[in-house]
Amino acid sequence: MQLRDLAALIPNAIVRGNADIEITGISNHSRRLSPGELFVCISGIPGYQEDRHPYAGDAVHAGAVAIVAEHDIEVDVPVVLVKDSRHALAVLSAHFYGYPSRELTLIGVTGTNGKTTTAHMIDAILRYAGSKTGLMGNIGTKIGDTLFETDINTQEPPVLQANLRRMVDEGCSIAVMEVTSQGLDAGRVLGCEFRSAVFTNITQDHLDYHGTMERYIAAKGLFFSRLGNGFSDDPAKRKFAVLNEDDDASSVLRKLTAANVLTYGIREEADVRAEAIQLTPLGTSFRVVTYKGTAEMQVGMVGMFNVYNALAAITAALVEGLTLETIRGGLASFPGVPGRMEVVNEGQPFLVLVDYAHTPDGLDNLLRAVQGVARQRVITVFGCGGDRDRTKRPIMGRIAAEYSDYVVVTSDNPRSENPEQILTDIEAGLREKHDSGDSYELTADRAEAITRAIAMANPGDVVVIAGKGHETYQITSVGTIKFDDREVARDKIRERRGGTPS
Structure with a gap:
């Protein structure tokens, strides 16, 4: 597909350079770009997504044959100037793949x-x-x-x-x-x-x-x-x-x-x-x-x-x-969704559920549902994500205390935040329901938190591990590490029963 044809889709676009070049794909990620593609410099979203204009040179080095940008940039390939690069990215992508x-x-x-x-x-x-x-x-x-x-x-x-x-x-x-x-x-x-x-x-x-x-x-x-x-x-x-x-x-x-x-x-x-x-x-x-x-x-x-x-x-x-x-x-015939009230069963005499609930309403709905099936205690493991809405942390702490007999507060995806500070924010809500810490504990290590919950579970109890569900990773200040609540829970149950972890 010719760059000229793509640029014509944006009425007020200005092409600087040769528009009669072939475009083999479209990308807005310089590290995932293939040679022959058009690189679109989308504007940034503070705290979530970087402005891609500074990466135009990297994109050209990776094989980009043209650039879409919101302002002039110094590169040795044609540049298409647009008012809104995000809108242009959507328009060009839909057209390139034939709507x-x-x-x-x-x-x-x-x-x-x-x-x-x-x-x-x-x-x-x-x-x-x-x-x-x-x-x-x-x-x-x-x-x-x-x-x-x-x-x-x-x-x-x-x-x-x-x-x-x-x-x-x-x-x-x-x-x-x-x-x-x-x-x-x-x-x-x-x-x-x-x-x-x-x-x-x-x-x-x-x-x-x-x-x-x-x-x-x-x-x-x-x-x-x-x-x-x-x-x-x-x-x-x-x-x-x-x-x-x-x-x-x-x-x-x-x-x-x-x-x-x-x-x-x-x-x-x-x-x-x-x-x-x-x-x-x-x-x-x-x-x-x-x-x-x-x-x-x-x-x-x-x-x-x-x-x-x-x-x-x-x-x-x-x-x-x-x-x-x-x-x-x-x-x-619906089998359910991975990580949504997913049962981890290794023959233990208590129920272990892994769920993605990571909002106040999600946690409230989950724990209310669990209360309806629990014969004995509800033991809840959960945390809150770092670099995200801090106001919901005490709210979720209060909800966990309301519907659980014991709570182990731990890390979720702490990202760049100090995990201990996140736990402290959650604890404020827990303390609204419990003046002392005899019905909850704070453990920043998520694997240790799951270990603690499974170790204290008695026959008829329900252990709820909330927040990450199907996710197989944890995002920390040092990078993304492999972590799956279901695998960790399964290993800890086997260890408790005297088996061999997977």
């Missing part, structure tokens, strides 16, 4: 909690119905039956569009994507033509990035406003917003979209509603009452929050014309 979302039914899921589980539930239902699907999110990118690891949830436009193109080329007809607030704010999903936007909930998170809850909700609102402003008499071209009627933010999102709105909920009247909910240690059953009829549903996951996730998935599936009978079969 693949136009050839897919694309469903996006956004919200603070439940994105991953809801997206995987939708995918499971669609697969049960016979569709070949693509899935993009926190666990990675799945094309058909093949899963690829990814480094971030909502990917940068060149990677995202390349993955959508690969899905199309490999025969996928429908794809489900987790859409984060940071991804929306950074313009990563610009150029993706979504059929449906699914909203789970809004609770406190990412305030280190957005600053206020109002700005956080506004970022989510971008997803729904970008569904478009038109209507169609072609059912295949209609757009849908699937909203949680029990979440106050839905009233804001409803006003931002011209799409058809369908709602789900438990407390409020909604288009899709759960009744007769039965929560058990083995799973959940409920009656779903919808605009398409009524059916009994079962899902092998516990907790009221998973009823909401299931309702969101049911509504998204109804939009695609699936019957309640097919949806019921898909949910019943």
Whole structure:
């Protein structure tokens, strides 16, 4: 593809140098760039992403044949000057890969909690119905039956569009994507033509990035406003917003979209509603009452929050014309998501659960669900990420103390922060419930914290290890190290039982 053709997509772009050169790819990461590619210098996001303009020279050294930038830079290759390089990155990437979302039914899921589980539930239902699907999110990118690891949830436009193109080329007809607030704010999903936007909930998170809850909700609102402003008499071209009627933010999102709105909920009247909910240690059953009829549903996951996730998935599936009978079969066959209330079982007489809950609402929902199945004590291991919203730390400490019999506070991903300071911030919330430290302890070493929790567990207890879920690493001040809560827990259980660690 010629640089001239790409530059023409940006009406006010100025090309300095020869525009008649061939572009073989697009990248915004100088260390991942291949020879022949166009390097886009995206602007920085303080505390999250570096300005890429200073790396233009490195990109040329790595083989970039042209640069897109917001201001003049000294390099020996053509430069395309644009006003907004992030927007340009999305425009160029979508065009380079042939607008693949136009050839897919694309469903996006956004919200603070439940994105991953809801997206995987939708995918499971669609697969049960016979569709070949693509899935993009926190666990990675799945094309058909093949899963690829990814480094971030909502990917940068060149990677995202390349993955959508690969899905199309490999025969996928429908794809489900987790859409984060940071991804929306950074313009990563610009150029993706979504059929449906699914909203789970809004609770406190990412305030280190957005600053206020109002700005956080506004970022989510971008997803729904970008569904478009038109209507169609072609059912295949209609757009849908699937909203949680029990979440106050839905009233804001409803006003931002011209799409058809369908709602789900438990407390409020909604288009899709759960009744007769039965929560058990083995799973959940409920009656779903919808605009398409009524059916009994079962899902092998516990907790009221998973009823909401299931309702969101049911509504998204109804939009695609699936019957309640097919949806019921898909949910019943759903195996769960790695790191979401995942059981670590080595034959021990107590339950060990690993979960990704890393927000106040997520931890609250998790521990409330665990209380419903625990026969004896609840022992909770958790921490909070460094270089992130400090205000949620005491809140999460208070929640852990409220719903646990014993708490081991530890490191999560401390990043550049002093782990001990993070623990102290959390302890402030714990001390609101417990004046003395006889019901909790602080241990910065996460492996030691898991060891302590498993060592003190008695028959019938539940050990909850929260915060990292499926993650197989820990980000510290000295770099990223290998760390998997599930592996560590499994090894400590085996050691306690006199076995050999893996």
